[in-house]
Amino acid sequence: MRAWLVTLLVSLPAWGAELPIFDAHVHYSHDAWESLPPKEAIALLRQAGVKRALVSSSGDDGQQRLFAEAPDLVLPSLRPYRSRGEISTWVRDDSVPPYLEERLKKYRYVALGEFHLYGADADLPVPRRMVQLAKQHQLFLHAHSDVDAVERIFRQDPGARVLWAHSGFERPEIVRGMLRKHRNLWCDLAFRSEHGSGGKVAPEWRAAFLEFPDRFMVGTDTFTPERWHYIAEHAQWSRRWLSDLPAEVAERIAWKNGELLFGSLLRR
Amino acid sequence: MIARAAIAVLALASAGAAAQVLDFSADEVRAVLRHGPWPPAFVPDPSNRVSGQSEAIELGERLFFEPRLSREGRFSCASCHVPGLAFQDGRAQGLGRTELDRNTPSLLNVRLNRWFGWDGAGDSLWAQSVRPITDRREMDSSASQVAALLREDPEYACRYRRLFGEPRDAPDQAMLVAAAKSLAAFQETLLSGRSAFDEFRDALGRGDRLAAARYPIPAQRGLRLFLGRGACTACHLGAAFTNGEFHDIGIPFFLREGGVDPGRHGGIRQLQASPLNLLARQSDDRTGAAAIKTRHVALEHRNFGEFKVPGLRNVALTAPYMHNGRIATLAQVVRHYSELDLDRLHADGEAILKPLRLSREESADLVAFLESLSERASASPRRRPIAPCRG
Numbered sequence: 001m002r003a004w005l006v007t008l009l010v011s012l013p014a015w016g017a018e019l020p021i022f023d024a025h026v027h028y029s030h031d032a033w034e035s036l037p038p039k040e041a042i043a044l045l046r047q048a049g050v051k052r053a054l055v056s057s058s059g060d061d062g063q064q065r066l067f068a069e070a071p072d073l074v075l076p077s078l079r080p081y082r083s084r085g086e087i088s089t090w091v092r093d094d095s096v097p098p099y100l101e102e103r104l105k106k107y108r109y110v111a112l113g114e115f116h117l118y119g120a121d122a123d124l125p126v127p128r129r130m131v132q133l134a135k136q137h138q139l140f141l142h143a144h145s146d147v148d149a150v151e152r153i154f155r156q157d158p159g160a161r162v163l164w165a166h167s168g169f170e171r172p173e174i175v176r177g178m179l180r181k182h183r184n185l186w187c188d189l190a191f192r193s194e195h196g197s198g199g200k201v202a203p204e205w206r207a208a209f210l211e212f213p214d215r216f217m218v219g220t221d222t223f224t225p226e227r228w229h230y231i232a233e234h235a236q237w238s239r240r241w242l243s244d245l246p247a248e249v250a251e252r253i254a255w256k257n258g259e260l261l262f263g264s265l266l267r268r
Numbered sequence: 269m270i271a272r273a274a275i276a277v278l279a280l281a282s283a284g285a286a287a288q289v290l291d292f293s294a295d296e297v298r299a300v301l302r303h304g305p306w307p308p309a310f311v312p313d314p315s316n317r318v319s320g321q322s323e324a325i326e327l328g329e330r331l332f333f334e335p336r337l338s339r340e341g342r343f344s345c346a347s348c349h350v351p352g353l354a355f356q357d358g359r360a361q362g363l364g365r366t367e368l369d370r371n372t373p374s375l376l377n378v379r380l381n382r383w384f385g386w387d388g389a390g391d392s393l394w395a396q397s398v399r400p401i402t403d404r405r406e407m408d409s410s411a412s413q414v415a416a417l418l419r420e421d422p423e424y425a426c427r428y429r430r431l432f433g434e435p436r437d438a439p440d441q442a443m444l445v446a447a448a449k450s451l452a453a454f455q456e457t458l459l460s461g462r463s464a465f466d467e468f469r470d471a472l473g474r475g476d477r478l479a480a481a482r483y484p485i486p487a488q489r490g491l492r493l494f495l496g497r498g499a500c501t502a503c504h505l506g507a508a509f510t511n512g513e514f515h516d517i518g519i520p521f522f523l524r525e526g527g528v529d530p531g532r533h534g535g536i537r538q539l540q541a542s543p544l545n546l547l548a549r550q551s552d553d554r555t556g557a558a559a560i561k562t563r564h565v566a567l568e569h570r571n572f573g574e575f576k577v578p579g580l581r582n583v584a585l586t587a588p589y590m591h592n593g594r595i596a597t598l599a600q601v602v603r604h605y606s607e608l609d610l611d612r613l614h615a616d617g618e619a620i621l622k623p624l625r626l627s628r629e630e631s632a633d634l635v636a637f638l639e640s641l642s643e644r645a646s647a648s649p650r651r652r653p654i655a656p657c658r659g
């Protein structure tokens with residue numbers, strides 16, 4: 001543990017209430033565009049105190065519309081889906097790599113994903129090509145994956161940078177093991193609640209956050225348009241449990257890690 | 269397809285007519301038996317000291333039909349929970365002083381619930397009974413108004429005195445809770461009757477294939493789908509055909525006037541903040557056992573947009589369906605599950621839900637089974653004559 005952590009083992013509930021949030025898991029897909037135009041979507045993010053958001057959509061036009069509305073706030077990520085119905089078919093769809101290549105020529109992104117990829121499917125030609133494209137364009141991979149698929153991605157490209165969506169819904173000891181093993185692995189905590197239930201950080205998660213304060217991020221996961229109305233609630237919920245951590249750790253997980261990793265990527 | 273020739277059908281000769289029972293496996297028979305017996309035994313609510321008491325049931329019944337419980341004297345509980353409509357209202361969304369956001373649930377079998385309301389904001393039937401009385405969009409009443417009625421109306425005052433003590437001495441809030449506990453005692457008596465399915469289930473259990481054969485073949489095929497490929501019993505289980513919990517089945521939950529209905533997420537927050545939850549002093553359960561569920565309920569992100577799994581008894585009489593009444597018919601409900609939009613569900617959320625891809629015949633069979641869970645007499649009960657109170 002770093003020295004600064006030892007000196008800052010004080011909870012900051014009042015300070016925590018003001019924490020900006022880097023939301024690492026936002027979707028703005030086709031059904032959201034209709035019910036929530038970009039101006040309103042951006043307003044919801046700002047009202048929630050979201051400083052930056054990693055946004056992907058199915059199809060890709062969603063985050064481009066949001067990015068045009070608020071380039072200071074939106075960090076676009078490119079999904080390998082043209083519609084969400086492709087979640088389980090994209091890995092064998094030969095039209096996906098040309099689609100990604102075309103979009104990468106046309107627009108700027110900080111990541112590829114969020115994509116759903118499990119086990120040996122990660123070694124199929126389409127995901128392999130996606131990993132190559134991430135390397136070529138120096139992009140993060142936002143992987144909704146099990147441990148096996150994450151391992152396969154790193155075998156394909158040991159230099160890959162992976163944001164592990166929902167931290168694979170794995171137990172904290174597994175997450176810690178993966179973080180020890182892979183220095184280019186970061187974790188989002190979207191759509192899981194047990195680490196901060198009731199505003200208190202569970203001991204096994206506390207150990208993970210204190211061991212790897214620079215490797216975690218929070219995220220809402222707006223997988224349906226209705227969930228955009230949960231962004232503010234989620235931000236408040238995050239502030240509550242983060243306030244149970246040392247201030248420096250809380251700040252890192254709340255927004256500094258995301259800002260440090262993704263904030264400057266569009267300026268390349 | 270269930271109807272195909274591969275499924276053997278046992279033909280029984282019965283008074284010259286060919287009656288049939290599908291060859292349900294031993295596992296299927298066990299699964300069928302788990303949906304009974306019906307009616308279930310009465311178990312008093314330990315949090316309600318007048319639960320099951322005949323005098324409380326009588327007071328509760330009078331209050332259920334009492335418009336003076338509402339602010340303007342225009343609404344009673346029965347205005348929305350209409351006895352002739354299986355104690356619901358037949359509307360997509362309820363109508364109180366204004367149009368509401370949710371479908372009015374039937375009160376038949378309500379005592380079998382673990383949580384109350386589409387969002388489970390109530391952890392007891394009596395606490396849930398307070399909600400519409402004081403909700404500004406519904407009866408818009410208050411503890412003081414309810415207490416005044418119970419004190420000033422001689423019939424109510426007499427009945428209150430016999431059950432709870434002298435009304436003149438009681439605080440308003442305590443009288444509101446007492447009224448709600450009496451309302452709950454009455455609602456506990458609202459039970460659906462025995463359906464065609466129950467006759468079939470019991471006949472199957474005692475090996476009476478002749479009696480079982482009276483259950484129509486399409487309903488039997490639908491039952492097999494319900495238990496098997498449909499995996500409907502994952503949530504619609506037990507005698508009441510519900511697990512009593514909350515799920516997201518891909519129904520949109522935007523509100524007409526903007527914003528969203530948070531469903532179970534909002535329900536848990538209301539429950540935890542409620543001065544009438546089972547952790548509070550109004551509960552009559554001194555063992556604390558009734559409150560265990562409330563003490564341990566945890567708020568999770570997945571709760572946002574979840575709504576309670578309704579029981580399926582008398583389901584054919586309670587259209588329209590879902591928390592906001594957006595599905596008009598049982599056939600359309602079956603189509604919803606047949607063509608389920610996976611885009612609406614989280615990849616790691618409701619893993620049990622997959623599109624069933626039912627044929628037209630299979631859909632009709634499933635509807636036939638669901639209709640067989642209904643029984644009409646209980647949906648239109650007669651009010652019992654109640655003698656005046658003699659205190």
